Amino acid sequence: MPTARELATFLQADLAGDPEVDVRDVGAIDSAKAGDAVFALDAKYLALAEQGPAAVVVVPRALSSAHKTLLRVDDARLSFARLVEKFRPVERPLPGIHATAVVSREARVAKTASVGAFAVVEAGAEVGERAVVGPHCVLGARAAVGDDTVLAANVTIYRECRLGARCLVHAGVVVGSDGFGFTPDAKGNHVKVPQVGNVVVGDDVEIGANTTIDRATLGSTTIGDGTKLDNLVQVGHNCRIGKRVIVASQVGLSGSVTVCDGAILLGQSGYAGHLTIGERAIVMPQSGISGDVPPGTAMFGSPAVPRMERERIWLASRKLPELLKRVKALEKKLGGE
Amino acid sequence: MPTARELATFLQADLAGDPEVDVRDVGAIDSAKAGDAVFALDAKYLALAEQGPAAVVVVPRALSSAHKTLLRVDDARLSFARLVEKFRPVERPLPGIHATAVVSREARVAKTASVGAFAVVEAGAEVGERAVVGPHCVLGARAAVGDDTVLAANVTIYRECRLGARCLVHAGVVVGSDGFGFTPDAKGNHVKVPQVGNVVVGDDVEIGANTTIDRATLGSTTIGDGTKLDNLVQVGHNCRIGKRVIVASQVGLSGSVTVCDGAILLGQSGYAGHLTIGERAIVMPQSGISGDVPPGTAMFGSPAVPRMERERIWLASRKLPELLKRVKALEKKLGGE
C-alpha cells in the first residue's frame, strides 16, 4: 500500500498534510471508503471530500485543507486518472491464440498478440504486437489491427479495413460495412452502388460499443489519430474525420462528411452529406447540420445556426404566445382588421 | 384445445355466450383465424372483432355482444397477455452447457442453467439457476447473471457487471463498455480517464437489442428493478436509473444522469450529463433535456420545456409568418420606420 508521500513523488505533486498516510484504493467523493484517494476540482468538492473518509485528495495547486492530506497538482483530473491506472490496472489477456480461434494460415499474428475464444482471423489479416483480438471478433480478409490495439468482443472488422496502434474498440463495433449507396434504375428499383473502398483508422482511436463505420464507395473512410467515438455512432461512407475529434453517442454522419481536427460533435447531432465541419467547431446536442461549419464555431439547433443566434431565437420564441396577444391589442387600438 | 369455459376459469373472467366453444390459438383482430381468442379494449374494436372469425373475445367487463362469446375481465390487455403465454409458451433451451462453450473452471454455473453454443464464461463469472446464456454470449471475468435471466445471443457482459433475476437481454446488447471519459493533456490530446467501475442491473429488467450500457468510471452504473429499455438505447457511465422506468428506443443518456422511479423517456430523447429526471416524469419523443425535470412533469421539445408551454409556442410559431405581415401592416399604418 503506497503512502501519500510515494504518490506525491509518482504524480510530481506538492504534498500538504500527513506524508505517511496509507492509500489503499481510488474512489469517488460520494462513495469513497476509508483509505481512498479521491479528487476535487474546486473548493466546493474539496469540502465534500473533507466530510468523507478519503485518505488523500488530489486537488489543483491553489487549494488547501485543514482536514485532509492533499496532493496538489497542475491538473487534478489528469493526475487522478494516472492514480486510477496505478491502483486498478486493466487486465490484459495472455499472449497467444486461443485453441478455439480460427486463424487463417495466411494471416500474420504477432507472437505477443492475444487472439481470444472463437475469434476469426481471415486470410491476409494482420494482428500487431501485443494487440488483443477479443472473443468472437471477426477480422476479415486482409484487415489489420496495429500494435497494442484492443478489440473487446463481438467486434466485426470487414475485409481490408485497417486500424492503427493503441486503439480501443468496444463490443459490437462494426468497421467496414457497406456504405448506403443506391441509384435508381428505369423501373424505380434501388440498384446497389458497389462499395469497394475500405476504412482506415489512425492511432490512439477509441470506438464505443455498437458504433458502425461504413467503408468507402471507392477510396477510404478515414478516422484520424487520437479521435474518440462514443457508443452507437454512425459514420457514413467516405467520411474523413480528422485528429483528436470527439464524437458523442448516437451522432450520425451521412456520406462524405469532412470533420476537421479537434472538432466536437455532441450527442445525437446529425450531418447531411458532403459537408465540412471546421477545426475545433462545436456542434451542440441534437443539432442538425446541413451546411459547412466554419472553424471554431459553435452551432446549435435543428436546423443549426450559430449558438448565440439559436439562443436568441429560442428566448424570443418563449415570448411568442404573449407577442401574438400584444399584436392583437395593437391592431385593436388602431382599429385595424 | 381449451373451451371458453376453461379459459374463463383460468382468467377469472365473466363468460358471456357459448361456454363450450373451443379456442385454438390467440390472434390479432385484423388477422384472426377461426378458433382464435382475440382482445378488444373498447366497443369499436369489439365491433371489428365481431366481423371476424374469432371464437372468443377478451373484453373489459362493461362490454357485451350479441354475436361473440366474451371473456369479460378487469384488465383485458393483461388477461390477453396471460392467454398468449398459455397458447404460445416461450421455448427455453434445455439445461446444460453446450459442448462448444468455453466455460472457465473458475466460473460458477448453476446445474439448471443453460449455456449455449460458443458462449464464453470467464473466470469468476456466475450464472444463476435456470438462467440462459445464449449462443455467442460473452460473460466477462467476475460478471454475474441472476436466476432465470436470459441472454438471447451475441450479448456481451463485460467483467464485473451484474444482472439480477428474471432479466431478459436481447441480442447484441453490450453491458459494461467503458464510459466516454477523456481529459485533455497539455498538447490537446484526449487522455483516457480509466473506467474501472461496473454496471449493476436489478431484477425483472428487459434490455432491447443492441442497447449499450457503459460501466461507471468509479462505482456503479445502476438500473433498477422492473425497468424496461428498448432497442439501441445508450446509457452513459454512472447513470442511476430507478425502478419501473420505461426507456424507449434510441434514447441517449449522457454520464451521471439520475432517472427516478416510474419515469417514462420516449423515443430518441436525449439527456445532458448530471441531471435528475423526477419520479413519474414523462419526456416526449426527440426532446432534449438540459436541466433537472421535476417529478410528474411532462417535458417536450429540443430544448425541452413543459409540454403545455411547448405546444403553445408551437401553435404560435405556425402563425409567425402571418404575424410578420401583420406587424408590417401596423408599422405602415403608423407611418413608422
Add this chain to the structure above:
Amino acid sequence: MPTARELATFLQADLAGDPEVDVRDVGAIDSAKAGDAVFALDAKYLALAEQGPAAVVVVPRALSSAHKTLLRVDDARLSFARLVEKFRPVERPLPGIHATAVVSREARVAKTASVGAFAVVEAGAEVGERAVVGPHCVLGARAAVGDDTVLAANVTIYRECRLGARCLVHAGVVVGSDGFGFTPDAKGNHVKVPQVGNVVVGDDVEIGANTTIDRATLGSTTIGDGTKLDNLVQVGHNCRIGKRVIVASQVGLSGSVTVCDGAILLGQSGYAGHLTIGERAIVMPQSGISGDVPPGTAMFGSPAVPRMERERIWLASRKLPELLKRVKALEKKLGGE
C-alpha cells in the same frame, strides 16, 4: 486489362476518344490513378476528371471532352456501378459448412450455401441456394434465409423470422427481438406482453449494420421487396414497410407504423406508433412524425409539417428577436401598456 472499346461494348456506351486505351481499375475523381475509369455526372466534374490521370470517364451522353476518352451512357451512375462490379467483384466464400459451425440435423441447408465459422443454425431453420451465413451468425429455430441472401457476420435472426432472396444483411443486425410491449398491473409493474409473432423480410432487401427489427406481438413485422435500411435503424413490432422504401441511418419507427411503397425516411427521423406514411412521401432528417403523412408529401421538423411550411416558419423565426423590438416600438408609439 480491357480496352475502352471493350468497356463501351459492355456498357452499350457511345465511345469518344481513343478506343485502344487500357483500363486497369475504377477510381474516384479526387483520387484516381493512371489507368482508372472514373465517372462524372456533369461538365464541372468532367473538368476535374480531365485534370487527373484517369484513362476513361463515364459520362452522360450530352458531354464531350477534348482531353479524355469518354464512355457516354444514358445513366452514368448506373453504368459506373456496373464497371465497379466488373473490376472489383465481391468475393463469396466457398459453398459448404465450416467445420466449426453448429448446424442442427433438423435444419435444411442448401448444398450450394456457405455456412461460416461458429455459425449456429437451429432446428427447422432453412438456408437457401448460394446463401451465405457468415461467421458467428445465429439462425434461430425455424428461421429462414432465401436464395443468394448474405448474412455478413455476428447477425442474429431469431426463431421463425424469414428473409427472402438476394438480401444483404450487415454485421450486428438483429431480426426478431421482442417488441417493446408492456401493460401495467395493479401495482404499477410493467407486465410483459408476450411477443409471439415474427419478422418477414422480402427479396432484395439490404439491412445496415447493427440495425434492429422487432418481431410482431402477433402476426408479422414486414419489410417489402427492394427496401433498403441503413445502419442503426430501429423498426418496432408490427411495422409494415412497403417496397423500395429507403430508411436512412438511425431512423426510429415505433410499433405498428405502416410505410407505403417508395417512401424515403431520412436520417434520425422518428415515428410515433400506428401511423401511415404514404407512397413516395419524404421525411426530412431529424423530423418527428406524430400523424399520418399523405402520399408524395415532404415533411420536415419536430413536430413535422409540410416542408414548405416548416421553412416559412423557420425563416420567420430568425426574424423573431427583431420582431419583438419592432412590436415594442409600436407599443411605445401608441403609448400603450
